[in-house]
Amino acid sequence: MFSRLCHLCTIVLLSLSAVIAARYPSFGTIQTTKSAGVLNAVINNTFSPINLFDQHVMADLGNLIEELQANDTDVRVVVFSSGNKDFFFPHIDSNSLLPGYESPLPKFDPGNPNLSFPVALVWNITQLPQATIAVIEGRVRGIGNEFIMSCDMRFASKSPSVEFAQIETSLGRTTGAGGAMYLAHEIGRGRTFEYVLSSKNADAVTAAQIGWINQAFDTSTELHDYVQKLAARIALFPAQGIIATKKGINAVSRPPIDVLIQLAQNAYAELTQTPIGRDLTNKWLRVTNNQSLSAVELNYGDGEDIIELLP
Numbered sequence: 001m002f003s004r005l006c007h008l009c010t011i012v013l014l015s016l017s018a019v020i021a022a023r024y025p026s027f028g029t030i031q032t033t034k035s036a037g038v039l040n041a042v043i044n045n046t047f048s049p050i051n052l053f054d055q056h057v058m059a060d061l062g063n064l065i066e067e068l069q070a071n072d073t074d075v076r077v078v079v080f081s082s083g084n085k086d087f088f089f090p091h092i093d094s095n096s097l098l099p100g101y102e103s104p105l106p107k108f109d110p111g112n113p114n115l116s117f118p119v120a121l122v123w124n125i126t127q128l129p130q131a132t133i134a135v136i137e138g139r140v141r142g143i144g145n146e147f148i149m150s151c152d153m154r155f156a157s158k159s160p161s162v163e164f165a166q167i168e169t170s171l172g173r174t175t176g177a178g179g180a181m182y183l184a185h186e187i188g189r190g191r192t193f194e195y196v197l198s199s200k201n202a203d204a205v206t207a208a209q210i211g212w213i214n215q216a217f218d219t220s221t222e223l224h225d226y227v228q229k230l231a232a233r234i235a236l237f238p239a240q241g242i243i244a245t246k247k248g249i250n251a252v253s254r255p256p257i258d259v260l261i262q263l264a265q266n267a268y269a270e271l272t273q274t275p276i277g278r279d280l281t282n283k284w285l286r287v288t289n290n291q292s293l294s295a296v297e298l299n300y301g302d303g304e305d306i307i308e309l310l311p
């Protein structure tokens with residue numbers, strides 16, 4: 001009897017852990033705490049001094065997204081912030097564009113082979129069954145900005161370390177996860193051209209004025225207080241209303257997936273592999289000292305630095 005019971009136990013435990021097991025390797029770059037329907041996710045890439053959007057963060061995000069997609073009814077709102085106060089996300093790991101780069105992640109999304117893994121991540125964030133809020137206290141550039149644009153709402157502090165930019169044009173690329181397309185909707189066509197073609201930074205006050213973010217706060221405390229209150233309020237409401245409302249807003253404000261695949265993702269992939277694209281990737285890795293905490297990473301988009309990178 002005892003052994004039969006134990007056998008049953010083992011089966012139950014095994015099948016449970018098979019369900020819960022993370023699909024991708026875990027690196028511990030995202031710390032989550034859950035309380036009253038709000039999941040706070042703090043992103044701190046301990047493999048990178050600049051909180052790089054690299055394979056470690058992508059694997060952990062992939063696992064988190066999968067959990068959230070499974071309609072965890074306890075969670076109605078997800079709040080993303082960064083543990084690194086200089087960088088929310090600077091950009092993608094440029095090493096991933098080099099020949100011979102190795103990663104434990106699939107190159108394409110298992111759920112839609114037309115999407116690259118990073119593009120699938122940010123696309124999937126747009127359609128999570130939870131409301132999503134980005135709390136920004138550091139630099140946001142490249143796919144970092146595409147990440148926050150994929151969230152439903154964005155709030156920032158007025159700290160000088162907060163800068164928003166899409167820097168791809170300066171590197172001979174385009175915004176591969178659709179950042180420019182999302183911006184065109186939020187800040188308008190002319191301003192999108194101004195910021196994206198010049199690859200220059202917007203500070204938090206400017207970003208709030210033009211609609212890039214919802215609001216900018218004088219202090220970190222005010223920022224977090226406001227967002228936690230907002231999140232707690234949304235978390236009171238039934239999931240079905242949140243899900244349906246998100247679907248409708250997405251339908252009229254998100255780039256169509258085929259346009260995003262062709263004119264953002266695939267164009268980006270092609271441009272990174274032209275002679276100019278490859279040259280600029282190598283230059284970027286050199287001037288940033290392999291994406292370490294360097295003056296270029298801190299100040300890119302502020303002044304004349306871009307000129308020095310051009311071929």
Ligand SMILES: *[C@@H]1O[C@H](CO)[C@@H](O)[C@H](O)[C@H]1NC(C)=O
Nearest residue numbers: 044045046047048049083084
């Ligand atoms: C983030 O990680 C760094 C190490 O890279 C560590 O020094 C820092 O304390 C961490 N911050 C938080 C908020 O966990």
Ligand SMILES: *[C@@H]1O[C@H](CO)[C@@H](O)[C@H](O)[C@H]1NC(C)=O
Nearest residue numbers: 068069070071129240243244
């Ligand atoms: C989550 O719920 C929504 C709405 O009820 C549904 O359309 C979707 O398929 C569900 N997702 C999963 C993974 O169960």
Ligand SMILES: *[C@@H]1O[C@H](CO)[C@@H](O)[C@H](O)[C@H]1NC(C)=O
Nearest residue numbers: 062065109110111120121124
């Ligand atoms: C994106 O979501 C789809 C389901 O809609 C899933 O099959 C796929 O694994 C997800 N990909 C990532 C990278 O989150």
Ligand SMILES: *[C@@H]1O[C@H](CO)[C@@H](O)[C@H](O)[C@H]1NC(C)=O
Nearest residue numbers: 111112113114115257258261
């Ligand atoms: C992928 O792209 C091909 C060709 O553009 C298209 O026929 C197919 O439906 C797409 N598949 C998915 C899963 O989107």
Ligand SMILES: *[C@@H]1O[C@H](CO)[C@@H](O)[C@H](O)[C@H]1NC(C)=O
Nearest residue numbers: 047048054093095285290291
């Ligand atoms: C740059 O850093 C990555 C780890 O982030 C490492 O894999 C790579 O070998 C480094 N490249 C050089 C040229 O040192």
